[in-house]
Amino acid sequence: DAGITQSPRHKVTETGTPVTLRCHQTENHRYMYWYRQDPGHGLRLIHYSYGVKDTDKGEVSDGYSVSRSKTEDFLLTLESATSSQTSVYFCAISEGTGVSTDTQYFGPGTRLTVL
């Protein structure tokens, strides 16, 4: 398994509070991603990073911000959590070479509940 950890694995918080989720990799891969998984929607890309301090928005980026100060860590922040952000969040990594040998590997996920 790819060396990807996510913390916390479970979190319950209240509406309006800030929340930060962490993704940590030991593979030294260039690309890191945050997805959210919701029933009936599959996985949707929130933000991704193509290097330290280089990030871009995905399909559902509103209400989320990210930071990457080190190759191994990618943080997802909900500045003011809302109930619509209750979801399972997955981090993924890839070498980002853009060739056929590249693959995205997924972490174990973080289940976030916003009350």
Place this chain on the structure above:
Amino acid sequence: AQSVTQLGSHVSVSEGALVLLRCNYSSSVPPYLFWYVQYPNQGLQLLLKYTSAATLVKGINGFEAEFKKSETSFHLTKPSAHMSDAAEYFCAVSPSGGGADGLTFGKGTHLIIQP
């Protein structure tokens, strides 16, 4: 822009029967296509990927998929279902080989294996 349609949110087959999970895609460029499997309370694991090298792709656990450009399809099959195949299956598309700019997922198909 890319999109993926998975026909059937739930598919039920008997143990030992053929498994067929359907995936149709839309892509403005020649696509890279992926099938991932998710077991309960786990992250996603890559089953197989199409990278234009061969239209019939063999993956792990006895699964395979065939790329049909004329039908814009990438259906997943397994000749004989096993109880351990019960899981959620996701088809995904990317314009780049490793999804450096993120994967677009279908909504998923829950595979149920009847004893």
